[in-house]
Amino acid sequence: MLSIKNLHARVEAAEILKGLSLELPAGEVHAIMGPNGAGKSTLSYVLTGRQGYEVTDGTATLDGEDLLSLEANERAARGVFLSFQYPLEIPGVPAMTFLRTAMNAQHKARGEPEVSATEFLKRAREVAGQLKMDFDMLKRPLNVGFSGGEKKRMEIFQMAMLSPRLLILDETDSGLDIDALKIVADGVNALRSPDRAMLVITHYQRLLDYIRPDKVHVLAAGRIAATGGPELAHELEREGYDKYARAA
Amino acid sequence: MTLSLALEARDLSQLPSRRDEDWRWTDLRGLIRELPAPSPEATADVSAGPFGTEGEAELLVVNGRVCGDAGLLVLREGEARVVRLRFVSATAATGHGVKLAVSLAPGAHLTLLESYEGQAPDYLVDAALNVRLETGARLERVVLAGDHAEGVSVSTASVSLAPGADFAQTVLTDGARRQRLETRVEHPGESAVVRMDGAYLIADRRHADLTTAVNHSGTDGTTDQLVKGVVADQGRGVFQGRITVSPGADRTDARMGHHALLLSDRAEVNAKPELLIFADDVACAHGNTVGALDEDALFYAQQRGIPEAEARAMLTEAFIGEVIDRIVHNGAREVARAWAAKRRVG
Numbered sequence: 359m360l361s362i363k364n365l366h367a368r369v370e371a372a373e374i375l376k377g378l379s380l381e382l383p384a385g386e387v388h389a390i391m392g393p394n395g396a397g398k399s400t401l402s403y404v405l406t407g408r409q410g411y412e413v414t415d416g417t418a419t420l421d422g423e424d425l426l427s428l429e430a431n432e433r434a435a436r437g438v439f440l441s442f443q444y445p446l447e448i449p450g451v452p453a454m455t456f457l458r459t460a461m462n463a464q465h466k467a468r469g470e471p472e473v474s475a476t477e478f479l480k481r482a483r484e485v486a487g488q489l490k491m492d493f494d495m496l497k498r499p500l501n502v503g504f505s506g507g508e509k510k511r512m513e514i515f516q517m518a519m520l521s522p523r524l525l526i527l528d529e530t531d532s533g534l535d536i537d538a539l540k541i542v543a544d545g546v547n548a549l550r551s552p553d554r555a556m557l558v559i560t561h562y563q564r565l566l567d568y569i570r571p572d573k574v575h576v577l578a579a580g581r582i583a584a585t586g587g588p589e590l591a592h593e594l595e596r597e598g599y600d601k602y603a604r605a606a
Numbered sequence: 607m608t609l610s611l612a613l614e615a616r617d618l619s620q621l622p623s624r625r626d627e628d629w630r631w632t633d634l635r636g637l638i639r640e641l642p643a644p645s646p647e648a649t650a651d652v653s654a655g656p657f658g659t660e661g662e663a664e665l666l667v668v669n670g671r672v673c674g675d676a677g678l679l680v681l682r683e684g685e686a687r688v689v690r691l692r693f694v695s696a697t698a699a700t701g702h703g704v705k706l707a708v709s710l711a712p713g714a715h716l717t718l719l720e721s722y723e724g725q726a727p728d729y730l731v732d733a734a735l736n737v738r739l740e741t742g743a744r745l746e747r748v749v750l751a752g753d754h755a756e757g758v759s760v761s762t763a764s765v766s767l768a769p770g771a772d773f774a775q776t777v778l779t780d781g782a783r784r785q786r787l788e789t790r791v792e793h794p795g796e797s798a799v800v801r802m803d804g805a806y807l808i809a810d811r812r813h814a815d816l817t818t819a820v821n822h823s824g825t826d827g828t829t830d831q832l833v834k835g836v837v838a839d840q841g842r843g844v845f846q847g848r849i850t851v852s853p854g855a856d857r858t859d860a861r862m863g864h865h866a867l868l869l870s871d872r873a874e875v876n877a878k879p880e881l882l883i884f885a886d887d888v889a890c891a892h893g894n895t896v897g898a899l900d901e902d903a904l905f906y907a908q909q910r911g912i913p914e915a916e917a918r919a920m921l922t923e924a925f926i927g928e929v930i931d932r933i934v935h936n937g938a939r940e941v942a943r944a945w946a947a948k949r950r951v952g
């Protein structure tokens with residue numbers, strides 16, 4: 359589904375991704391682990407089209423289509439979703455309004471009919487219930503004054519509502535308490551399906567106990583330094599990144 | 607130096623110029639080379655103003671002539687009504703002035719839905735309101751300035767309040783060739799309450815100037831001001847807000863906020879917020895920011911699928927929404943919201 363080949367990208371003047379390659383087939387969940395500053399969030403921004411992230415070489419395709427030449431919103435309409443490491447606050451726009459606008463924009467881009475207000479509301483109640491979220495929170499301006507954990511839950515809420523195909527979770531576990539982690543992981547697992555793929559960026563093995571990855575990649579110094587099965591995460595938890603930092 | 611003097615005396619030298627400190631960003635002298643002919647009596651198409659059928663009465667002013675009963679703006683003790691006051695400039699390349707008195711007896715309650723409607727280019731209009739609120743009177747003034755892109759318009763409201771009066775206003779504008787909307791308030795303190803909000807949404811080469819001056823002369827008065835603006839293209843927004851707390855006006859509570867977004871490199875905002883405090887035990891706060899739209903928030907919205915132009919519009923509308931939410935009259939608030947949605951700039 360997602361195919362990244364020899365990706366080089368710079369932020370400001372610094373080259374952050376230095377020849378990163380990764381194959382993520384449909385139906386699979388891959389974890390990305392790696393030291394602070396390795397370029398994990400940079401990868402997520404390059405894939406989603408954030409300005410200021412300049413690709414200097416390499417390719418990234420989604421089902422064969424060049425992702426990198428599309429606008430950020432066009433990528434979203436094709437099913438790319440990023441759960442942000444640091445979700446933004448949108449003052450003055452209630453979460454529900456924001457999400458409904460986003461959903462309709464995606465539908466429009468795909469030539470699908472708009473979702474009616476009642477249908478949207480029904481689904482929102484359902485998903486909020488699954489994620490054990492207070493429905494009134496959805497009436498507040500998006501993320502404004504939300505706690506760190508609430509923001510992360512709101513990311514997963516949006517993800518579940520938009521039902522994307524390529525899910526990128528950037529440290530969704532950070533800031534979540536133990537119960538919330540379980541709820542969020544259940545929410546993510548519910549989205550696992552043969553026609554979806556997930557990139558799960560995390561620092562902690564704990565999340566991967568809930569969201570079982572098919573593969574684990576180590577991202578160090580701007581490229582994939584190692585790839586293994588779930589056992590690799592355990593090894594990293596024990597031994598850290600020393601070996602990969604040296605190799606880089 | 608005022609536009610109305612210049613129009614009356616047909617004397618260009620009476621126009622305020624950039625040498626007048628209060629007018630330095632809204633120069634009329636340098637703009638107007640020749641005074642136009644006086645506006646004729648005209649029959650304009652006045653079927654529906656921007657406030658539609660909100661309220662129960664309408665007072666029309668066409669080319670400076672009051673068509674109807676100006677007594678609508680004079681309320682007896684305890685009276686209450688909602689009045690649309692429409693200033694229509696109907697004839698191109700002409701000028702006119704008009705003066706009206708608004709007077710509220712004790713306990714009276716007026717909602718004034720005031721609109722400026724420019725139907726032709728190149729007019730000059732000067733509108734002056736003299737407003738008096740007696741004890742316990744309440745006035746909510748919502749101004750929708752819809753001047754022509756090539757119109758020149760000055761509106762000045764001089765407001766004097768008795769103790770315990772409540773004056774609230776929201777001025778909404780998308781500018782004109784040159785436009786000034788000015789409000790001066792004599793605030794007696796003594797539990798009188800003032801809210802003085804504004805929003806400007808300016809595109810193309812339009813200009814809007816929101817100037818306010820509040821003078822607190824007695825104790826325990828409140829003034830709360832929130833002005834927000836969005837300027838695109840080569841537009842220019844001017845905010846001059848002065849709150850003076852005179853000696854003896856102790857325990858005054860004065861808050862002023864002015865926040866503007868610049869959506870292009872050539873857009874301009876000139877802001878001069880002033881709190882002049884000569885009294886004790888005064889609670890004051892002010893904030894003034896001019897910046898760009900939050901690019902991170904913009905990307906966040908785009909990542910969710912919202913196209914850039916729509917995301918920008920959504921964020922700027924939400925930004926202005928904070929001002930609009932404070933309008934008390936329900937119908938006017940919805941008209942204002944629709945106005946902001948339609949005037950999306952950038």
Ligand SMILES: Nc1ncnc2c1ncn2[C@@H]1O[C@H](COP(=O)(O)OP(=O)(O)OP(=O)(O)O)[C@@H](O)[C@H]1O
Nearest residue numbers: 369370372374392393394395396397398399400401
């Ligand atoms: N706007 C920027 N300007 C300059 N350098 C940047 C910018 N954004 C990121 N970087 C640098 O790029 C490198 C990679 O950052 P990135 O956020 O991708 O790391 P990460 O792997 O996600 O780290 P963490 O685990 O701490 O989240 C870091 O050295 C960071 O300082």
Ligand SMILES: [Mg+2]
Nearest residue numbers: 398399400443
């Ligand atoms: Mg990161």
